[in-house]
Amino acid sequence: MKKAEKIKKTLKETKGKRKNQVGKVYQIKLQNLSKQDEENLNRLFLEAKWLYNYIVADIKNRLNSTAWKLKEVKIKTPKEIEKREIKTLSSQMRQGIVDRIKHSLKALRKAKEKGLKVGKLQFKSEVRSIPLKQYGITYKISRDRNRVKIQGIKKKFRVLGLHQIPQNTEIANGILVKKSSGYYLYVTCYLPKNEVVEEIRRNRIPKAVGIDLGIKDQLTLSTGEKISWYIPETGRIKKLQKRLLKKQKGSNNYRKIKFLIQKEWEYIQNKRKDTLNKVVSHLKKFCLIAVQDDPIKSWHEGLFGRQVQNTGIGGITARLRNLATLIPVVFVDRYTPTTQTCSKCGNRQKIPLSERVFKCEVCGFELDRDWKSAIEILKEGLRKIKGEGKLLKTLPVDCGEVKPVERATALVEAGSLPLKW
Known part of the structure; x- marks a missing residue:
């Protein structure tokens, strides 16, 4: 006892x-x-x-x-x-x-x-x-x-x-x-x-950011940045898989080729992990992160399954959930109409997937649909924590004033172009 x-x-x-x-x-x-x-x-x-x-x-x-x-x-x-x-x-x-x-x-x-x-x-x-x-x-x-x-x-x-x-x-x-x-x-x-939080705060910038996940551009930020990467299967894997089919299962040659395939897959997975590490390291600089809780798993079953698989975009949301213990991360509901809502007048209208630029039918506001969606995600994220009474607790002391996200649209008039990685 x-x-x-x-x-x-x-x-x-x-x-x-x-x-x-x-x-x-x-x-x-x-x-x-x-x-x-x-x-x-x-x-x-x-x-x-x-x-x-x-x-x-x-x-x-x-x-x-x-x-x-x-x-x-x-x-x-x-x-x-x-x-x-x-x-x-x-x-x-x-x-x-x-x-x-x-x-x-x-x-x-x-x-x-x-x-x-x-x-x-x-x-x-x-x-x-x-x-x-x-x-x-x-x-x-x-x-x-x-x-x-x-x-x-x-x-x-x-x-x-x-x-x-x-x-x-x-x-x-x-x-x-x-x-x-x-x-x-x-x-x-x-x-x-x-000590870990203090190290993150040293490199922090006093700005909140909204993130829109996508297929063509994996991440679009409310600041106007577009982050894209694509790490497909190598040609060597396809050649080795063809050779494997010709070998007798269980033989020494079969095991040797299978080992080479595993080694090649490990190389690809390491490249994808390295990319995710760099992306998350960039996002950690912001004092508040708002992201929509998109069903990434269902994207695999659609027409763009291969693109989703070769980018490993699902790892971003998983990493952000782990990061939420150190910095403020807000997840916006997946059914929030961020793509359909105008950032200027609040008008809601349907927009097909083929149209990559949002144009409001009421006020004529025009902006890249992914960028506009990221702005709306940030708005909803700020609204969510403010409605729950957690704004003062969630935002760090050194974050500074969180400015209205409508000012981000001024970058369009100034002629700023989104940054591609």
């Missing part, structure tokens, strides 16, 4: 401490790996797959309080069912895998309650990530020697990227990840919230 009370007390203290901290994940790469090192790491991921599939095969009987204590499992081979011993995977890693199965079952249950069609957990052909629950036990970091020690493996690995982690940070759990380009350690750190 004393141990249980001590754990509860520690968890309560940690929750209270986390309220004044900001979580951040740093990526560290394991370097200078020998063949023996790769074999040891591959063994970890292989045992993780065996344990996961063994429990999933009979969840009712095998998913219990002692599931993490399993040291021997049965696996199905093409010939027969064989017993395999779990040697490298530590007890805490096994606990993490068991918790992962429980979380997956919980997510399936929630989806079923919403009325969605769900099946059961499927077997994994390959496990690519292993949770490391506790810093100092499942993994350790030696800053002075630039090394990382992973539980279950004797050798300390040399790593690249350890300098990213600040000295005043609190290191928490991690994840060991296997990619086609190598092995990575994702370290979760907690930084003091006041």
Whole structure:
């Protein structure tokens, strides 16, 4: 009982401490790996797959309080069912895998309650990530020697990227990840919230901004900027996929080409992530962000599914939701008629998608439809927080006066052109 009370007390203290901290994940790469090192790491991921599939095969009987204590499992081979011993995977890693199965079952249950069609957990052909629950036990970091020690493996690995982690940070759990380009350690750190906010405020400009999401121009800001990017599949992927079709499934050549395809996909995903990082870094400079909560997922099902996929625009709204804990971000309802409303007189009229310039039938006001929509989104965002009585609380002290967004239309008369990236 004393141990249980001590754990509860520690968890309560940690929750209270986390309220004044900001979580951040740093990526560290394991370097200078020998063949023996790769074999040891591959063994970890292989045992993780065996344990996961063994429990999933009979969840009712095998998913219990002692599931993490399993040291021997049965696996199905093409010939027969064989017993395999779990040697490298530590007890805490096994606990993490068991918790992962429980979380997956919980997510399936929630989806079923919403009325969605769900099946059961499927077997994994390959496990690519292993949770490391506790810093100092499942993994350790030696800053002075630039090394990382992973539980279950004797050798300390040399790593690249350890300098990213600040000295005043609190290191928490991690994840060991296997990619086609190598092995990575994702370290979760907690930084003091006041320091992170202060760093953002130093580069902040006293201006609010509205964001309109689109297909041709991914982001149109109420300031007149248009931000566009497009990162399609490379020609190399298409060639490799054609070669893969000609190989026998399960052969060595099949696995080699599949590995090359995975490596190429990783390269493309890294480019998309880098673009999103740069865009979000630019948006963080504004003292208030207003964005319409568009159903990006439904855009994939339309005619522009490929364009949406190749830009990864859905990641913008997800990143802004995470950013809302540090700077004011307002989400405007998706059904707000921002495209149909005139920014000058407030007249509402229908405008087809083919018309890229809005022209008011009442006052004759004329402006690019996306730009005008961004202005309306900012108006609605300011109206929303003002109506909720949160304007003074939401806007930072150093934000300055939020000027009426109608003044942005003066840029058109001045002859300013939107900026393209």
